[in-house]
Amino acid sequence: KQHAENPIHWVEWTDQSLNTAKEKNQLIFLSIGYSSCHWCHVMEKETFADPAVAKLLNSTVVSIKVDKETRPDIDHRYMTALKLMKGEGGWPVTAFLTPDADVVFIDSYLPKEKFIQLATRLNHLWQQNPQALQANAQRLTAQVDDYLAPAKQRKVHLRESELTQAAKNIVSSLDVNTAGLKGSPKFPNEMVYLFLLDYSQHTHDRKMQAQVLSALRFMAMSPLFDAIDGGFHRYAVDGHWQEPHFEKMLYTQGLLLSLYSRAYQISPEPLFKTVAQKTISFLRDKMSDGALFFSSIDADNEGVEGGFYQFTPTEFLQVFPSDYHPLVRQVFNIKKNVPVTLTLQQPSDQLLSDFQISRKAWITIYHKAKQQLANRRVKRPTPFVDRKKITAWNAMVIKGLLDSAKAFDDQTYLQMAIDHMHQLLSANRINTRLVRYTYSGKAQQGAATLEDFSWVVVALVALYDVTDDASWLVKAESLFWEMQASFYDKTAEAFQLYQVNGQSAISQPVFDLEDNNYPSPSSMALLSARQLYQRTGHIQYKSFSGIPLNVNTINLNAPIYATLLQAQLGHTLMQERYFANGKGKLSLNKHNSIDISLESGWHINSHNPGVEALVPTRIQVDGEEIKRYPDAKRLETAFSAADINVWEGNISIPVHSKKSANVDIHLQACSQDRCLAPERLRL
Numbered sequence: 001k002q003h004a005e006n007p008i009h010w011v012e013w014t015d016q017s018l019n020t021a022k023e024k025n026q027l028i029f030l031s032i033g034y035s036s037c038h039w040c041h042v043m044e045k046e047t048f049a050d051p052a053v054a055k056l057l058n059s060t061v062v063s064i065k066v067d068k069e070t071r072p073d074i075d076h077r078y079m080t081a082l083k084l085m086k087g088e089g090g091w092p093v094t095a096f097l098t099p100d101a102d103v104v105f106i107d108s109y110l111p112k113e114k115f116i117q118l119a120t121r122l123n124h125l126w127q128q129n130p131q132a133l134q135a136n137a138q139r140l141t142a143q144v145d146d147y148l149a150p151a152k153q154r155k156v157h158l159r160e161s162e163l164t165q166a167a168k169n170i171v172s173s174l175d176v177n178t179a180g181l182k183g184s185p186k187f188p189n190e191m192v193y194l195f196l197l198d199y200s201q202h203t204h205d206r207k208m209q210a211q212v213l214s215a216l217r218f219m220a221m222s223p224l225f226d227a228i229d230g231g232f233h234r235y236a237v238d239g240h241w242q243e244p245h246f247e248k249m250l251y252t253q254g255l256l257l258s259l260y261s262r263a264y265q266i267s268p269e270p271l272f273k274t275v276a277q278k279t280i281s282f283l284r285d286k287m288s289d290g291a292l293f294f295s296s297i298d299a300d301n302e303g304v305e306g307g308f309y310q311f312t313p314t315e316f317l318q319v320f321p322s323d324y325h326p327l328v329r330q331v332f333n334i335k336k337n338v339p340v341t342l343t344l345q346q347p348s349d350q351l352l353s354d355f356q357i358s359r360k361a362w363i364t365i366y367h368k369a370k371q372q373l374a375n376r377r378v379k380r381p382t383p384f385v386d387r388k389k390i391t392a393w394n395a396m397v398i399k400g401l402l403d404s405a406k407a408f409d410d411q412t413y414l415q416m417a418i419d420h421m422h423q424l425l426s427a428n429r430i431n432t433r434l435v436r437y438t439y440s441g442k443a444q445q446g447a448a449t450l451e452d453f454s455w456v457v458v459a460l461v462a463l464y465d466v467t468d469d470a471s472w473l474v475k476a477e478s479l480f481w482e483m484q485a486s487f488y489d490k491t492a493e494a495f496q497l498y499q500v501n502g503q504s505a506i507s508q509p510v511f512d513l514e515d516n517n518y519p520s521p522s523s524m525a526l527l528s529a530r531q532l533y534q535r536t537g538h539i540q541y542k543s544f545s546g547i548p549l550n551v552n553t554i555n556l557n558a559p560i561y562a563t564l565l566q567a568q569l570g571h572t573l574m575q576e577r578y579f580a581n582g583k584g585k586l587s588l589n590k591h592n593s594i595d596i597s598l599e600s601g602w603h604i605n606s607h608n609p610g611v612e613a614l615v616p617t618r619i620q621v622d623g624e625e626i627k628r629y630p631d632a633k634r635l636e637t638a639f640s641a642a643d644i645n646v647w648e649g650n651i652s653i654p655v656h657s658k659k660s661a662n663v664d665i666h667l668q669a670c671s672q673d674r675c676l677a678p679e680r681l682r683l
Contacts, residue, residue, distance in 0.1 A: 004368040006044070007566060011063040015118035021099040022064040025124050026040040028101065029061040029119070031283020032075050032093035035386035036304050037111040038248040038297035040092045045303075047112040054393035054453040056116065061096070068093075069295060069390060069448050070436060073498035076510055081144050082106050096122050098130075103144075148510045149492075161606060166565050167199045169558035171208060171667045174600070175239070179215030181559055184239035187517040188219060188232065190255035191562040197262055198569055202682060204662050209266060216263050223341040224463055225628040226309060228279030228374045229286060232256050233299075233309075235517070242333070246306040246343070247299035250287060250393040251518070253279055259402030265575060271344065276404050280413065284399060287385070291423055292438070293397055295390050298383035307381050318374040323505050325349035327355045343371055388599035389486060390437045391428045391448055392521075394420065395455035402462045406575075414466060419465060424456070434479075450497045451521035453483035457528040461535065473535060480532060483525065484544070495525040495544075513549060514560045530567050560668050577681045580669035587673075588655075594619065596651040603648035604667045606632035610645045611623065615668035615678040617647070621655050621664055629653065639671045646670075 011017045021028045028458070031048075033040035042213035047053050057063050068075035070092065075093070081103045083089045094115070095106040105122060125133055170192060180186040193212050198211035211627035219225065224233050232252050233244035249502055257279050287294045301307035313334050321330050331347050346366075352359060398417045412423040427438050432541035434453065436446035446482075462468070486499045489511075497510045506662055513522050526545050534539035547554075547564055554561045575588040583602045587595040598604065605614045607629040619626045632645035632655055655663055663683040669676050 001438070006048045007051050007058075008048055008063050009054075009058050010063050013066055013071060015062050016064060017064055018099070018101060022140075023100065024062070027061045027104065027122060028097040028099065029057055029063045030066065030078065030093070030095040030097055031064070031090050032066045032068050032095075036249070036298045037091045038247065038299045039090070040244065041300055043092055043094075043109055047110075047115055050112065053112065053116060053119075056119055060119070063451070064428060065557060066475050066559075067386060069386075070444070071393070071512065072449055072451070076105070076497060076512070077144065077148065078106065080147055081140060082108065082570065084147065085140065086142055087276065090448065091408045098134055098137050100134075100557070102134070104133050104137050104142045104614070115167075118598060135607060136492070141331045144245075147627065148496065148512065156549075156551065157546055158551065158554075158565070162555070163199065163568060164203070165566065166558040167205075167208065168205075169555055170562065171211065173210065173468075173559050174215070177210065178239075178240050184226075184237065185245070186236040186237070186239060186241055188256055188259075189517065189559070189562070190251065190252075190259050191515055191519050191566065193259055193513070194255075194557055195507045195562045195566045197259070197266065198566065201266065201662070202569065204682075207604055212261060213267050213269075216260060217269075217271060220271055220370065221261070221345040222341055223343055225275060225344060226282070227342045227344050228309075228370060228377060230280075230282030231286070244306070244309075244467045245299060246309055247339070248287075248297040250293050250295050250390065251282075251396050251544055253283055253287070254393060254398075254400045255519070256394030257397065258403045261400065261403035264407045271377070273408060274344070280404060280416075284416075289387075290388040292394050292420060292427060292625045294385050295388045295393060295437070298385070301383050302381060303412055306341075308377065308380055310341050311376070313340055315376070316340040316373070319369040319376075325359060327351065327362075342370060359683060388437045388439050389436060390426070391424065391452035392455040394428075394451070395422050395459040395650060398424070399455070402459070402466050406466055417463065418467075421459065434482075442650040447499055449499070449521065450483065450495055450525055453479060454521055454524035454528050455493075457483065458524060458531065461528065461531045465537070476528075477536070480528060480541075483528075487525070488544070494521045497521055513564050514557075515548070515563050516560060519563045523561070523567050524565065527567035535582040537583065575683055577683060578663075579667065579681055581681050584669055586681060586683060592654065592656055594653045594665070594683070596647065596653070598648055598650075598669070600649075602669055602671050603633075603635065604669050605644040606645040606647055608632070608645055611640050611642055614640075614644060614675070615666070617668075618666040619653065619655060623664075626653070626655055637670070639675065640669075 005015065046392060050508055066074050067339045078093050078095055079089045082093055083252070085106055092105065092109060094108060094110050096119070098104060105118065110118065110623040151313050156537045156647055157587070170398055175182045180189055193215065196208055196212045200212065214619065219241060223244050224236055224241050226233065230484070233249050234247050234249050234252055235245050237243045237245055257276055259345070260272045260276045262278065288296065313336065316332070317325050317328060330346055330351065332340055332343065333370050347362060348357070352362060398420050401413045401417035401420070405409065405417060430443045434448040434456070436452060437444055437449050457476050458478050460472050460479065464476065465473040487495045490498050491512065497512060510520060513520050515523070526547065529541045529544035532538070533545060545567065547568065554564065558565070573680070577586045578584070579586065579601060584598045584604065585594065589595055596604070605616055607616050607618065609616055630647065630651060633646060634643045635646045636643050665681045666678065668678040
């Protein structure tokens with residue numbers, strides 16, 4: 001819609017458009033972008049709005065415009081081609097294709113004069129020697145096909161030692177000084193940190209845990225986080241998080257909401273809670289019309305990237321008392337003629353002492369200044385909001401809300417998640433079939449992708465975990481099998497990313513387990529299968545959760561397989577665990593007790609079963625066994641001549657643990673006629 005006024009005769013990617021190129025024997029000009037993309041806006045204003053450019057394109061090529069968010073299948077294929085050709089990707093994607101949609105030339109942003117020269121030259125070459133261009137294009141297509149094909153590898157489940165090695169490899173790739181992966185640009189790498197948080201809990205690795213928490217503090221206090229309105233910008237262009245790329249994406253908010261909420265469960269720091277709560281407020285106030293959440297907010301404001309969020313040094317200092325200016329310059333690193341962003345960064349005790357300012361006085365002045373900056377900001381024209389309501393991204397936010405509800409024991413966030421899931425399952429469907437997005441209150445025809453299905457399944461499972469309402473698990477299972485029918489390639493034994501949907505699908509299925517600064521939908525599908533297996537015990541789910549990759553491949557590139565590693569770890573619950581194939585559940589509640597719930601007909605052996613062959617329940621807090629266990633019930637069973645001492649139904653066991661303690665449980669679950677293998681669990 002942002003290109004509707006262009007003089008270029010844009011068409012959508014359809015069979016008809018591709019056939020038109022063949023009938024006219026013309027090249028295809030393909031431009032892929034998204035509404036909040038800064039360089040997409042630059043190219044639109046300086047190139048696509050130019051009548052001379054339009055005259056050239058309209059007479060020589062078929063011009064196709066694609067929104068990457070509504071047709072991620074097309075974007076994925078041609079972004080892969082761009083990365084293979086240039087070594088890196090980025091939007092807009094600027095490509096010239098043969099009528100068969102093979103790539104002749106591909107790049108990202110191009111200045112207008114270079115673009116005109118390129119389009120003119122390629123048209124001339126196509127007229128003079130199309131065979132040469134076709135041959136080169138077909139070679140690149142073969143490379144793309146090979147890259148996107150499923151790995152020819154037996155499916156495996158990683159062993160504990162292999163997960164450990166992968167985690168160590170990830171840690172070695174992190175920037176210990178400034179957070180994130182080494183180098184620039186800096187992305188939040190949410191899935192990397194979510195995996196490391198869970199794995200450090202699983203292994204009791206305090207050093208790994210401390211490194212993750214330090215990184216989260218650094219990001220929270222950097223300009224990446226909007227201290228005035230809340231919410232995170234997508235990434236930083238520099239290596240120190242000081243120069244954000246100011247667009248705000250819905251998926252960034254959802255993933256970081258989960259990350260900071262989960263961090264708070266490990267280390268209940270006010271900073272983590274503040275970041276999560278302000279992010280939720282931002283989502284509610286700026287990215288919603290009261291129903292589902294919008295997809296993004298532009299980086300640009302009146303043609304200036306970050307113009308809405310930044311202030312001149314003079315504007316910034318004006319809201320602080322003049323005697324605070326020397327301190328403010330140091331805290332916020334103010335430089336002459338460089339725009340300033342308010343952050344959550346606070347002065348150290350030593351710095352306050354040097355300026356003879358109390359902490360209480362600083363906090364008062366800081367909050368007054370923040371309010372004045374907010375008042376100035378609200379008078380500015382607001383950046384463009386893309387009001388598409390994308391299924392997967394809304395599911396990410398629902399998952400984040402559930403993590404916040406659990407971390408902060410907040411029923412408001414829980415109800416917010418429940419309400420939004422009901423809306424999502426109702427609004428984002430056509431004839432009971434899930435769609436990619438809604439716009440202006442109407443579900444659009446674009447078929448849902450693997451990303452949409454897998455994230456909704458994971459969010460439904462999370463609802464079941466938090467509410468214990470089995471209807472959510474039933475919905476998750478139903479949607480999983482719908483996903484399996486639409487996306488699982490039985491020959492490749494892998495989930496493909498996109499379904500054939502009548503919109504002119506790309507030439508072949510796409511398989512990709514790499515994250516690339518964004519969770520891999522294929523890996524999320526594996527995670528959903530693993531979670532359903534843990535909660536139901538149905539073995540068919542386990543058959544879908546194996547990975548078709550060589551272990552060495554994962555270890556060599558561990559950061560880009562963080563979601564895959566999370567899927568192998570399986571559990572994403574820090575204070576809850578399922579056992580006995582979903583027949584039992586452990587929870588560590590806020591009263592420092594372990595709550596054990598078992599389905600009817602099942603029990604666990606007590607700490608003293610009374611039969612030597614049975615495994616007693618043992619509970620340790622940071623390596624020390626608890627002193628008191630509850631009274632047991634005597635039970636007659638078919639497999640034991642003597643009555644045994646058991647716990648069944650709902651049991652609460654006080655453990656008197658610290659908030660950050662690790663609680664290890666060794667137990668064995670049995671029914672009336674059989675016992676399962678003993679299990680070791682950690683909370």
